[in-house]
Amino acid sequence: MKARLVDKALAEGFASVGVCRPDAVPEIAERLKRFVAEGRHGQMGWMAERMGWRGDPSALWPSARSVVMLAEPYTPDHDPLAVLEQRDRAAVSVYAQNRDYHDIVKKRLKRVGRWLVAQEDCEIKVFVDTAPVMEKPLAQAAGLGWQGKHTNLLSRDLGNWFFLGALFTTADLEPDAPGRENCGSCTACLDICPTDAFPAPFQLDARRCISYLTIEHAGPVDAELRPLMGNRIYGCDDCLAICPWNKFAQTATEMRYAGRADLHAPRLGELARLDDAEFRAMFSGSPVKRIGRNRFVRNVAYAIGNSGDPALVPVAQGLCDDADATVADAARWAVGRLRDGRTE
Known part of the structure; x- marks a missing residue:
């Protein structure tokens, strides 16, 4: 059986x-x-x-x-880390594309x-x-x-x-032998983490994890962590993408997991302008929809602040009086960062 x-x-x-x-x-x-x-x-x-x-x-x-x-x-079917170099674009976790x-x-x-x-x-x-x-x-x-x-x-x-x-x-099926750890001395996933979210190997502090911060965390993100988020607006794939065991990864056969072209590297300026209805329409049927427009635009504002692109100052200014206090706070932070010319 x-x-x-x-x-x-x-x-x-x-x-x-x-x-x-x-x-x-x-x-x-x-x-x-x-x-x-x-x-x-x-x-x-x-x-x-x-x-x-x-x-x-x-x-x-x-x-x-x-x-x-x-x-x-x-x-x-692409390198998820490549978009991190495109500072005026957004990085959306592969699973949510x-x-x-x-x-x-x-x-x-x-x-x-x-x-x-x-x-x-x-x-x-x-x-x-x-x-x-x-x-x-x-x-x-x-x-x-x-x-x-x-x-x-x-x-x-x-x-x-x-x-x-x-x-x-309730069926009684023969169990398999458990998997055995094969990470060896490799620390690639720990070393690449932008926020040092791993206190030790095999341990995670979600409070510093960008996936947690962009998806689960409500309200403003701590000021010390905002610059470290880069342009990641929903999730983070760094520790997954860097793993050497991915050389054995199998091709996904489910076409509905293939990334949408408009979510590979969307422009931050366009995402920042989404109102609630536009956000819901764009992410209908997507995991992104569950965090809601306000948390999503908050993340976009942080990414704009990290972009170093002065052309995005007017976009951030347009959010400074947003009805959501957290979005407005993120936008003001972004404006300050861009006017100071800060990227780190």
């Missing part, structure tokens, strides 16, 4: 499949508790609120006997799950990054790879450009 399940998952478009027990990662409860106690989760209060389930997958659904972890590549992966992966997972139910007369629950499930430790336990020094999952066969989905089931 397990072999047939793997075949079905691969036929549906997944690139890698593994199985573990729900109780295969007992160490994550303490790791999560320590992460939250140190405040490294920042404003992500939901991590603290559901620590019981997040730290113990077997408690999330006690009837589950197996967890099937699946990986789906979204490998970019087209359709929302949550919907795509979940529909694929449900098809695999329905097939399993028909074969085994079992029950299933599927999760894609929105439930209190620690996907990365479970994926390592299921043999899909290992959590690298940047805390993301790495694979010998996939690099680190892939999404994860979890299928919990």
